[in-house]
Amino acid sequence: MSEKKIIPIPVYNDVSFELFNKIHSRRSPAILRGLNIGSCLGKWTAEYLSQIVGNKPVKIHVSETGQMNFLTKNFQYKTLPFDQLIKRSSSNQHEDYFLTNTEVYYLRALGTDSRGREVANMENHYPELCQDFQIPQFLEASSIFSSVLRVASKGVQLWTHYDVMDNLLVQVTGKKRAVLYSPEDIPYLYLEGDKSQVVDIDSPNLERFPEFIKATAHECIMEPGDILFIPALWFHNMTSLDFSVAVNVFWRNLSPEVYDKKDPYGNKDPLPASKALEMVESALKHLSLLPDEYQRFYKRRIVSRVQKNL
Ligand SMILES: O=C(O)CCC(=O)C(=O)O
Numbered sequence: 193m194s195e196k197k198i199i200p201i202p203v204y205n206d207v208s209f210e211l212f213n214k215i216h217s218r219r220s221p222a223i224l225r226g227l228n229i230g231s232c233l234g235k236w237t238a239e240y241l242s243q244i245v246g247n248k249p250v251k252i253h254v255s256e257t258g259q260m261n262f263l264t265k266n267f268q269y270k271t272l273p274f275d276q277l278i279k280r281s282s283s284n285q286h287e288d289y290f291l292t293n294t295e296v297y298y299l300r301a302l303g304t305d306s307r308g309r310e311v312a313n314m315e316n317h318y319p320e321l322c323q324d325f326q327i328p329q330f331l332e333a334s335s336i337f338s339s340v341l342r343v344a345s346k347g348v349q350l351w352t353h354y355d356v357m358d359n360l361l362v363q364v365t366g367k368k369r370a371v372l373y374s375p376e377d378i379p380y381l382y383l384e385g386d387k388s389q390v391v392d393i394d395s396p397n398l399e400r401f402p403e404f405i406k407a408t409a410h411e412c413i414m415e416p417g418d419i420l421f422i423p424a425l426w427f428h429n430m431t432s433l434d435f436s437v438a439v440n441v442f443w444r445n446l447s448p449e450v451y452d453k454k455d456p457y458g459n460k461d462p463l464p465a466s467k468a469l470e471m472v473e474s475a476l477k478h479l480s481l482l483p484d485e486y487q488r489f490y491k492r493r494i495v496s497r498v499q500k501n502l
């Protein structure tokens with residue numbers, strides 16, 4: 193059996209603006225270590241966060257098991273007061289629970305409008321936390337799209353997905369394992385939309401996903417204070433090794449007009465790409481009017497046409 197391919201994500205200490213620009217233009221992931229992220233480092237304990245933010249309601253994912261599975265939907269959406277979420281996500285057993293007393297929790301902060309269509313923004317939605325937190329002054333303010341607070345119980349593993357914006361993920365409290373795959377690995381990831389169907393990346397079902405063995409994992413363990421640069425389109429799978437608090441900042445690397453205006457999460461494909469994907473769906477629908485033999489022939493023609501341009 194072939195060995196799983198793993199490349200460690202490079203770690204850079206005390207990165208300057210010039211070096212950041214180099215790393216950014218290389219379009220591959222990197223850990224930035226030792227930068228000043230503010231007093232949050234060490235300060236954002238469960239007790240402090242509950243006390244400062246209080247009991248405002250937040251929408252969360254709740255799951256019986258750490259490995260969240262978007263295919264079997266083994267999680268539910270619930271609402272909890274923020275301080276309750278912190279209390280429960282920082283402990284392994286709960287007096288009050290939705291599903292089971294060992295359930296795990298995940299918060300991906302959203303805007304506060306009722307339909308959840310607002311972009312997450314730390315300054316607007318968690319102003320009380322902002323004085324503790326800063327990201328290095330590497331980004332053009334006008335290119336910043338969102339800043340997202342993320343809280344997870346120990347053991348929460350978020351499925352492999354890509355986002356369409358560049359991302360600096362700042363790990364504040366707890367350790368996190370990050371496994372990234374290059375956009376070149378698409379053929380091995382069995383995508384369904386923006387997510388990989390291979391949920392268990394450590395013991396994948398190779399009968400169902402035989403090509404997954406060819407994917408190269410770029411891995412690192414993030415320590416509190418580490419910042420992970422996740423370039424747009426890089427797939428990522430994140431596991432919280434402790435009670436975990438992080439903030440990530442998405443920013444635009446392309447000109448603003450190519451992004452979908454109705455995208456609260458920063459994960460809708462750029463407009464020209466989503467148009468192209470729609471047209472592929474429409475092409476397949478057209479071909480379905482033909483007998484199998486002809487369908488296969490014309491699908492191969494399309495693939496070979498696209499391959500010529502790769
Ligand atoms: O670390 C996490 O909780 C998920 C990170 C993620 O998916 C992101 O920052 O885009």
Ligand SMILES: [Fe+2]
Binds near residue numbers: 353354355428
């Ligand atoms: Fe993401």
